[in-house]
Amino acid sequence: MKAIIDIKSLKKDYHVGEVTVHALRGVDLEIRQGEFVAIMGASGSGKSTMLNIIGCLDRPTEGTYLLDGVDVASMSKNESAMIRNLKIGFVFQSYNLLSRTSALENVELPLMYNPIIKARERRERAIAALEAVGLADRMGHMPNQLSGGQQQRVAIARSLVNDPVVILADEATGNLDTRTSYEIMALFQELNLKGKTIVFVTHEPDIARCMTRSVVFRDGHIIREDEISNRLYAAEMIKALPVEEE
Amino acid sequence: MNLGNLIKVAINALKRNKMRSFLTMLGIIIGVASVITMLAIGQGSRKSIQDQIASMGSNMLFVMPGNMRMGGVQQGSSGSQRLTVGDVNAVRTECDAVIAVSPEVRSSGQAVYGNSNWPTTIYGGGEEYLEIKSWKVVSGRNITDSEAKGSAKVCLVGRTVADELFGEGVDPTGETVRFKNIPFKIIGVLGEKGQNSFGQDQDDVLIAPYTTVQKRILAQTHIQSIQMSARSAEESALAQTQVEEVLRRTHKLREDEDNDFMIRTQEELSTTMTSVTEILTILLGAIAGISLLVGGIGIMNIMYVSVTERTREIGLRMSIGGRGVDILLQFLIESILLSVFGGLIGILLGFGASAIVEALTSWPISVMWGSVILAFAVCTVIGVFFGWYPARRASSLDPIDALRFE
Incomplete structure (x- = not known):
């Protein structure tokens, strides 16, 4: 599999x-297509900085970074905005949906910054993305009419709509209860099975075990890299949870 | 993002805060409406004064006796007997910029018909007198040249005199009215002029041949003034010079002597009167302009609040590919929309307010298209100017900080 992210020193x-x-302080990291990588570490370990650089929101002081074969380390602000628009999907801890804007319009948003895509294609792709996250019946809802889990699904649909080479999730389950977290993880695993490359920052070990590889940061270095051997499946974990009391 | 999308996004953002958008626009609405109304009022009062002055005569000039010396003693102008019918004839033959000229003499007294009487003024003039003074004859006819020269006992009556002596709306042509015991046959009725700008009733007049007034009423040979029309408004200054030359010669004034007459033109009168309203218009306009400026500052204030409030939105838009220029335009278009919408509503309101003032004051108020275009242009400039700094700040945010903003 080809390397989607290739970071050297x-x-x-x-x-x-x-x-x-x-x-x-000198990080080497290679993420291949189809991987689902957990980035872990205490706060201040450098994992957020890593994610910002991977997401082209920040530029490295030194070293090389190839994203999908393109050198993005030295791009101008406008060029990195274009790269983010075309190749990256972000999922945030606090969803960051636009308030009083329908789920569908929220999902359409990234495509509005791509001048090549016309209104009609934009709508079709947004509908397809919302269907993919299981919210086909909630398209016209405003964020405040949706539960936390549903809002995060809208955010995931938004990250999918531009068909990015990598989805970057920053503690995407941090604001959710256990059951909803597992539901979201099940969705991510499903997307990963379909071939999406996902980089997921988390500090919850059970969430990290749903992925294929974990990378642990401390003080600006990677201190551990493990292939996850006994991988958990979120869909099964939900079944194991005690039945919710109505 | 293309322009259509940007405008859609901006409209949606404004709709999300309807009340706030409206209040922000209100500053611009009031500013624009007051600029338009104030300028319309200024223009209206100016036009009303110009109309009144125009009703006094067409491109009129008049000569009045001026100060003169008698053995070193300054005499007042009222006693002067220097103007004569000879001067009138000299002006008529020599001044080609003057197209109509008439002597004027006047006397106040009581007009009597049957058992009614009314105090009025009789004006004596020539055949061209009505034309110069913009009088219309609505019934009957004008004084003829032979009547004017032959001291015929005929007169035209103003509407007020006709109403007072003969009754409201009655046409007294053919009747005989007595003025200072002299019977005058009424040959015509004058059209209404209304009050002049000094509040004087212009219709309270009798007009008779100047010779009649001179000989039969005043028993004098001089005239009180010379009334003239210049060929056009532009030539009234030329006419003034020509008349001055002629009169200096007929009055046999030496080089170093002052004029013993005064020439006034309608232009001068009109300029003096309108300069007052012009100052008023500028003053009103300036005050209204300040309110427009305050409205603009209101927009800037709200745009700053909006940028701060939507920092996370800005961060998100940047993270999904929004460039600085996209963010800048988004906020700039919002502020332009605010001020332009406000401006449009303000223009409508300005028209409405002008119509109300017109109805209340009966001034010929006219909204100047120039002021509408100006107001609209100023609004757009205000939108750009006051929206620029907040939008600039939004576009220069760091996406990482913006996303983390609480």
Whole structure:
């Protein structure tokens, strides 16, 4: 499988006043197509910085980063905006849906920044994405009419709609209860089975065990990389949960 | 993002906060409406004064006796007997910029018909007198040249005099009215002029041949003034110079002597009167302009609030591929829409308010298209100007910080 993300000896320094913070101190990371990678680590370990750089929201101080074979480390702001629009899908902890905007319009949003896609195709693709996350019957709903799990599904549909090479999830289950978290994980696993490459930042070990590989950060270094051997399946985990009291 | 989408996004954002959008627009609405109304009122009062002055005569000039010296003693102008019918004839033959000229003499007294009487003023003029003074004859006929020169006992009556002596709306042509015991046959009725700009009733007049008034009433040979029409408004200055030259010669004034007469033109009168309203218009317009400026600052304020409030939205839009320019345009278009919509409503409101003022004051109020276009242009500029800094701030946010913003 080809490498979607190819990072070599990547460093990132922040200047906070006089002090220089070394957020990443030389990281090598390769993520291949079809992988579902957990990025773990305590806060301040550099995992968020890593995700921002992978997502082209931030640029490395040193090192190389090839995304889908393209060098994105030294791109201008506008060029990285275009790369984000075409190749990356983001899923955030707090969903970040536009309020008072229907689920469908929220999902359409990334395609509006792509001038090649016309209104009709945009709508069709958004509908398809919402169907893929099981919300075909909620398209006209506003975010405040949806549960947390449903809102996150809308956000996942939004990350899918531009058919990205990689989906970046930043603690996407952090605001959800256990059952809903497993439901969302089941959806991610389903997408992964269909061939989507997913990078998922989490600090919950049971969530991480749903993925194919885990990468652990500490103090700006990768300290462990493991293939997950006894992988969990979220769909089965839900069945194991005690029945909800109505 | 293309322009159509940007406008759609901006309209949706404004719809999401209907009340706030409306209140923000209100500043612009009031500003534009007041600019338009104030300028319309200014223009209206100016036009009303111009109309009144125009009703006094057409491109009129008049000569009045001026100050003169008698052995070093300054005399007032009222006693001067320097203007004569000879001056009138000299002006008629020599000044080609003057197309109509007539002597004017006047006397106040009581007009009597049967058992009614009315205090009025009799004006004596020539055949061209009515034309110069923009009088219309609505019934009967004008004084003829031979009547004018032959001191015929005929007169035209103004509407007020006719109403007072003969009754409301009665046509007294053919009747005889007595003025200072002299019987005058009424040969015509004058059209209504209404009040002049000094509040004087212009219809309270009798007009008779100047010779009749001179000989039979005043018993004098001089005239009180010379009334003239210039060929056009542009030539009234030329006419003024020509008349001055002629009169200086007929009055045999030496080079170093001052004029013993005064020439006034309708132009001068009109300029003096309208300069006051012009100052008023500028003043009103300036005050209204300030309210428009305050409205613009209101937009800027709300746009700043909006940018802060929607920091996470901005972060999200950037993370899914929005470029700085997309974000900048999004907010800029929002503020332009606010001010342009506000401007449009303000223009409508301005028309409405002008119509109300017109109904209340009966001034010929006219909304100037120039002021509408100006208001609209100013609104767009305000939208861009006051929207620029908030939009600029939005577009320069760092997506990572913006997404994390609480």
